[in-house]
Amino acid sequence: MVEQLLCPRVVGRDAELVAVHETVAAAARGFGGGTVLLGEAGAGKSRLVDEARDAARARGLTVLGGRCVEVAGVPFGPFVEAVAAAERAGAPRGAALAAARTVLDRPAGGRDVSTPTEVAEAVLRLLREAAGGGGALLVVEDLHWADLETVAALDHLLAHSADHGAGCLVTLRPGGDAHGRARRWGDTRTARLVELLPLSGADVERMVRLCLGVDAVVTGLLEFVRERADGLPFLVEELLAGLRRSGALLPVDGGWQVIERRLRVTVPPTLADAVTAGFTALHPRTQGVLQAASLLGRRVAWDLLPRVTGLAPDVVLASLREATYAGFLAADPDDPGALRFRHALIRDHIAALLLAPERAVLARRALDAVDDVHPGLPGPWCALGAQLADMAGDRGRTARLLTELGGRELRRGALATATTHLERALELLDPEDSLLALEELVAAHALAGDVDAALERGVPALDERRARADAPARLLELELALGRALLIAGRYVEARRHAVRAGAVDTASAAVLSAQVDVSAGDPEQAEATARAAIRSGRLAPDAACEAWEVVGRAARLRDVEAAEQAFTTALDLAERHGLAASRARALHELGTVDLLDTMRTDRLGQARAAAIETGAAATLAVVDFHLAEALVARQRVAEGREAAGRAIATARRIGSSVLAPALLTLARSHAHELAVEAMEGALDRARACAPGDPEIEAGEWGRVRAMLALHRGEPAEARAALDRAVVALRAVPGHHFPHWGLWALLHAVTGGDPDTVADAASAPGGDTRFNRALVRTAEAVWRGPRDPRAAEERFVAGVADLGAYVDGEWLVHLVGWLAAPAAHRDGWGDPVGWLQAAVRWFADHDRPRLATSCRTGLRAVGGPVPRRGRGTSSVPDELLALGVSSREVDVLRLLGRRLTNNGIAEALVLSPRTVEKHVASLLRKTGSADRAALEAHAAVLSARP
Known part of the structure; x- marks a missing residue:
């Protein structure tokens, strides 16, 4: 069974x-009052009613009510249901309930039905009785279908709500007598009238993301849902559910894959039945005009309709008037002088009512009309033209228009949408006519980072284009596309060959690709010089100029973060000015890497991730997730970092990206931080298998993973030995950025190693990034300590201040304090006792027992008092002790039972909210509880004990 989204x-x-x-709060206080929710079908009235019922029951209110029905039913139906609900709820069988039942039952003799006033007074007494027991809420749904007597009775109840004290919540759709009465209630303040307008585009996007449980979705899916849901929450959910059933939405790697070519509308059955019934009641001429209009788009192109239908303009206008009166058409809110279908789904269903031969004939006429009036099919007319040609059964025309449309989407960076159009075009084209579509598709795959697909289709296309020798510009684009794909795969020698061949056609564009190869292969100086020369030439297209500025920023990033940010900002401005979505995603990612080096913030990486998903740029998505993982693990948010690393690994493996091995190293590092050696070794084995003999991977294994394992074990000498091995490997890749040069120098300083490592670390690539600069300063402090304690302390304070500027940088500060404390104590500078005391508390609170133990050992060695272990004040019951629950965790558990927030628990126990968050996560894991509510059950057992 497919899940409902x-x-x-x-x-x-x-x-x-x-x-x-x-309304609920007023009812709970016995103040009464009414609220009317006005909105069309699907606007979310029922969801709000559910919220109200839940809130009322949580406050102990009695909830009564019912709904009106479209067909004639029991007189005063909602009130009959309300009385039945009171009986089901076990209401006392007092006089009020009996009277209400008598009034609402059809009497055996006498007059046929009770009057509205009699019904209202009977329900009023029932509500007063219910409200006297703690409050009551009366809910009347779908008032637009009510008979006049029911509306009159409700009118009486709302006017006398102060007498019964219950809250009244009413829902109805626009139009009809009930709507007019509701307007009067609002005008006279008898009830509050709340109109549910369509959701904004941003809210629809948010709702789609929440339904799918993801941070971002591909642009094509958003446009599909926005266009057809009309801001109605119900239709958003129905459309997504229909796409899930049809296979257009597929679950993959904890997210969703969108198959854009399968984006098809499934009109909800209730709406389809209503549209069909109304449509068949129209004049046949009006039916024909509406069906012709449905093929031309959501907005009614009334000037084209006479040519498509063969009817005179005045006859067409008369039909449009009838369709408007019948509710199929409405004024276009973006152009009050125009008409459009009231709902996109109405248009879709009317088009679906056409027989296939009818649709083909109308579509052919419509396409000819559109082509005549809008030559060249600019803007959205091209997409409409492709749809009409497809409906008309014209394969060749459909393929040509899809190729043109795919090329347009490619140039604006909508890569997933471009790929969909171009693949469909290739299905329709004969092989001898398919080269242009194939070339555009290769470019889309290359920009998206789908290396395997780009090479599989691109190599034969390049051979054919060379053989034809008739279009140098097309040959250039193919060379550049294949070069980009090889670059993403890390195959730099082959990528450079394509750059050289492209240079025979266009030296500026080829120079940008050459510069990208240089900066990726470790020659930033040459790369920057080449990129700047290409920019100065003034011959670069906007997308190539963006790439050139990215190269400049990447080359500058390791020596001058500010200059790098300026270059990446220039690339971002260019991308936004020219509407280049893929370039924008890349520029945001590069700006995010600046944050990674300078502050460890992840805001712009998050924006880049959303942009990459929306545009379908898989290569950018993989590298963004890799850098997110790096940042999160470095900030000790290990579980989140591991999740991001997993996403990067899955995407990189799917597209053949060279980021796969580094992402596996990050996964290994996440396990090293938690001393999970077996899992760490497994990830390292996979990383080595991806890039056998690669010195960068070898350096990463020893410097980013094994050194971290040694540090978290409290073994600085072993960490130094691991970094020594990393440095040996780095000699084979002198331009490679390595984040731990400064750490290497500090470890040499605190273990009596080589003082020259300070100068080596300071001059290495990236030596002046904040992390390296900070640790080089602390290393200098240790070396200077014996000779100049004051200078040592100044250096150390400056280094620690740099580390403290990182988000979640506390652990780095405490790590450095632990490492430097023995030397500082020996040489008489700084505050080694204070550093170790602060560090032992932090490491103990953050589940770093080995480091906490090492700090305690250090404190004893320097004669400082050792803080008591953070064991808490609670005794641990045997059953929890068997699960490994600590005393401090029991402290937290008891406060959870009082339903305190993490901040409240932190304040009560004098801890940080982050520490409380870790204790709660540990309790969930150890007790096997699903959520906080389950933990509260354990807390209830504790509270029952002395």
Whole structure:
């Protein structure tokens, strides 16, 4: 069974939620009052009613009510249901309930039905009785279908709400007598009228993301849902569910893969039935005009309709008037002088009612009309033209238009959408006519980073284009595309060959590719010089200029973070000015790497990730997730970092990206931080298998992984030995950025190693990035300590200040304090006792027992008092002790039972919220609880004990 993709919370209805909660709160206080939710079908009225019911029951209110039905039913139906609900809820069989039942039951004799006032008074007494027991809420749904007597009775109840004290919540759709009465209630303040407008585009996007449980979705899916849901929450969920059933949405790697070519509309059955019934009631001439209009788009192109239908303009206008009166068409909010289908799904269903031969004939006429009036099919007319040609059965014309459309989407960076159009075009084209579409598709695959697909299709296309020798510009694009793909795969020698061949056609564009190869292969100076020369030539297209500025930034990043940020910002400005979505995603990623080096913030990496998903740039997505993983693990948010590394690994493996092996190293490092040696070794084996003999991977294994394992074990000498091995490997790749040069120098300083490592680390690539600069300063402090204690302390303070500027940098500060404390004590500078005391508390609170033990040993060696272990104040019951729960965790568990937030627990126990978060996560893991509510069950058992 395919799951229904429901939104886990209400979106875009903040003011409406406030209104219903205020209605419930007033009812709980016995103040009465009414609220009317006005909105068309699917606007979210029922979801708000559910929220109100839940809130009312949570406060102990009695909830009564019912709904009106479209067909004639029991008189005063909602009130009959309300009385039945009172009986089911076990309401006392007092006079009020009996009276209400008598009034609402059809009497055996006498007059046929009760009057609205009699019904209202009977329900009023019932509500008063219910409210007297703690409050009551009356819910009346779908008032637009109510008979006049029911509306009149409700009118009486709302006007006398102060007498019964219950809250009244009413829902209805626009139009009809009930709508007019609701307007009067609002005008006279008898009830509050809350109108549910369509969700904004941003809210629809948020709702889609929440339904799918992802941070971002591909642009094609968003456009599909936005266009057809019309801001109605119900339709957002229905459309997503339909796409899931049709296979257009496939679960993959904890997210969703969108098959854009399968994006097809499934009109909800209730809407389809209503549209069909209304459509068949129209004049046949109007039916024909509406069906012709449905093929031309959501907006009614009335000037084209006479040519498509063969009817006179005045006849077409008369038909459009009838369709508007019938509710199929409405004024276009973006152009009040125009008409459009009231819902996109109405248009889709009317088009679906056409027989295939009818559709083909109309589509052929419509395509000819569009082509005549809009020659060249600019803007959205090209997409419409391709749809019409396809419906008309014209394969050749469809393929040509899809190729043109795919090329346009490619140039604006909508890579997933471009790929969909171009693959469809290739299915329709004969092999001898397919080269242009194939070339565009190769470019899309290369920009998206799908290396295997780009090479598989691109190599034969390049051979054919060379053989034809008739289009140098097309040959250039193929050479550049294949060069980019090989670059992503880390095959720099082959990529450079394509750059050289491209240079025979266009030296500026080829120079950019050559510069990208240089900066990736470890020659930043040559890369920057080449890129700047290409920029100065003034012959670069905007997308190539973006790439050139990216090279400049990457070359500058390791020596001058500010200059790198300026270059990447220039690339971002260019991308946004020219609407280049893929270039924008790359520029945001590069700006995120500046943050990674300078502050460890991940804001812009998050933006880059969303942009990469939206545009379908898989290569950018893989490297963004890799850098996110690096940042999160470095900040000790290990579980989140491991998740990001897993995403990077999955994407890189799928597309053949060279980021696969580095991402596996990051995964190994995450295990090293938690001393999970077996898992670490498994990830290292996989990394080596991906890049056998690669010195960068060897350096990463020893410098980024094994050195971290040794440090977290509290073994500085072993960490230094691991970094020594990394440095040996780095000699084979002199331009490679290595993040731990400064750490290498500090470890040599604190273990009596080589003082020359300080100068080596300071002059290495990236030596002046914040982390390396800070640790070089602390290394200098240790070496200077015996000769100049004051200078040593100044250096150390400057280094620690740099580390403290990182987000979540506390652990780095404490790590450095632990490492430097013995030397500082020996040489008489700094505050080694204070450093170790602060470090032991932090490491103990953050589940770093080996480091905490090493700090305690260091404190004893320098004669400082050792802080007591953070064991908490609670005794641990035997059953929890068997699970490994600590005393401090029991402290936290007891406060969870009082339903305190993490911040509240932190304040009560004088801990940081992050520490509490770790204790809660540990409790969930140790007790096997699913969530905080389950933990509260353990807390309830504890609270029952003395």
